[in-house]
Amino acid sequence: MATGRNHRPATRSRGIPEATVARLPLYLRALTSLSERSVPTVSSEELAAAAGVNSAKLRKDFSYLGSYGTRGVGYDVEYLVYQISRELGLTQDWPVVIVGMGNLGAALANYGGFASRGFRIAALIDADASLAGKLIAGLPVRHAEELEEIVDDNQVSIGVITTPAGAAQEVCDRLVGAGVTSILNFAPTVLTVPDGVDVRKVDLSIELQILAFHEQRKAGEEFDDTVTAPPKRQPTSTGPDGDLPAVMPA
Amino acid sequence: MATGRNHRPATRSRGIPEATVARLPLYLRALTSLSERSVPTVSSEELAAAAGVNSAKLRKDFSYLGSYGTRGVGYDVEYLVYQISRELGLTQDWPVVIVGMGNLGAALANYGGFASRGFRIAALIDADASLAGKLIAGLPVRHAEELEEIVDDNQVSIGVITTPAGAAQEVCDRLVGAGVTSILNFAPTVLTVPDGVDVRKVDLSIELQILAFHEQRKAGEEFDDTVTAPPKRQPTSTGPDGDLPAVMPA
DNA sequence: TAGATTGTTAATCGATTAACAATC
DNA sequence: TAGATTGTTAATCGATTAACAATC
Structure with missing residues (x-):
């Protein structure tokens, strides 16, 4: 052995x-x-x-x-x-782009913890053309059209995605296509990336759900074994059919 | 065994x-x-x-x-x-307070993923009195003075901290004192809490640092074993004294 | 019945921790 | 030298995964 x-x-x-x-x-x-x-x-x-x-x-x-x-x-x-x-790797400079200038993107742009640790915001990007040029944290928002050029010009290898879930995969594909090899994803979606690309995910809602789980356990301690009883119960008919499946999936 | x-x-x-x-x-x-x-x-x-x-x-x-x-x-x-x-525990309603109405607090208040999963924002709280009454995501900001009352009145058991690092522990203490038993901490500090209180931490800067580590590894692959060489090197004199310690800590 | 897929076992892998010899 | 604290060992714990018997 x-x-x-x-x-x-x-x-x-x-x-x-x-x-x-x-x-x-x-x-x-x-x-x-x-x-x-x-x-x-x-x-x-x-x-x-x-x-x-x-x-x-x-x-x-x-x-x-x-x-x-x-x-x-x-x-x-x-x-x-x-x-x-x-x-x-913090003794070197890491140019970063943030894509998606909603509330969260703006919050990140204004977050001081980056600059002090070798991360430099190379650009803020949004798909909304009417945002272009607007200053956030002192930087002008650039249009998504310029994404590839920005990544290339600034040798960006780390991208932060703060778009809505629906846009995240496409943004991710474009970032990766342009040369980004590390993604920090705040959009609530599973991203598919080629080998060699790292994705880390921050999901605010998931963290709260984990807390809720433990919180429920605390509250349930008073009753103790009620929840431990064997399951196999029916749902409260959230959907059209609460029964167990009778058909095979396609 | x-x-x-x-x-x-x-x-x-x-x-x-x-x-x-x-x-x-x-x-x-x-x-x-x-x-x-x-x-x-x-x-x-x-x-x-x-x-x-x-x-x-x-x-x-x-x-x-x-x-x-x-x-x-x-x-x-x-x-x-x-x-x-x-x-x-998502089949029940979880009243949540968010303390610290900076960019991040506002982003969370506007985040749609909560309401759909049983989380209800009971109140937005900030220590800045001039913010009191301002509407964020349709909710009026309440002053930190009211924290205990809000937690008590709304049976809040989950608190979200989005204050600066310096204020986080005090806010945490007050939340816990008022009855909160689960904390989601966005402030870059280690919080001390009594037994029975859960803390989860979301740290944006830490996620980026982990990505940078892997990114560095990728880049280093070209040179390969250079970085593997034995260390014990001196720092670039960031501080007043780069030498190894000669005195004992108090 | 034949095909599909779960639920579970058991092996493996990785992370944590107490304990202590090495050594400043 | 005596006291302190590291660096490492080894035991334990928890998580992952392939494989397959159970069973729809």
């Missing part, structure tokens, strides 16, 4: 676990805050508390990056800020 | 895995779309494709809810919509 270590054809260059990558920004934020307060060093215990994670997990996470700590002392804040920034 | 099944003191009523709960909204969305097109039944294969997951995973997920399918046939769309909605 072997130890199951490096039996893969080394497809991914190093192999930092995805769960670790997702926590690096949290550590970076906590470290940045310490840095601003001129704290020189921090222990895994302190930093873990600030980031809201377990200290063993933090040390394991850092061990994937290298040995950046000093036993008996802790981690040098500035040094770690730099190393994590470098690992995340 | 046992099978590791029900050795817990039955703290959580049934035990649907967290990963499954997080996917139920995806299934629900795909099913709702099928329902709108009057598709009567769907196979795990088809539904999985629509939701963007593996069909084995989908069947496993559904098995936690009960046996709602028919072998050789598939799942009844309407019936499954109902069952998942019920499981997620």
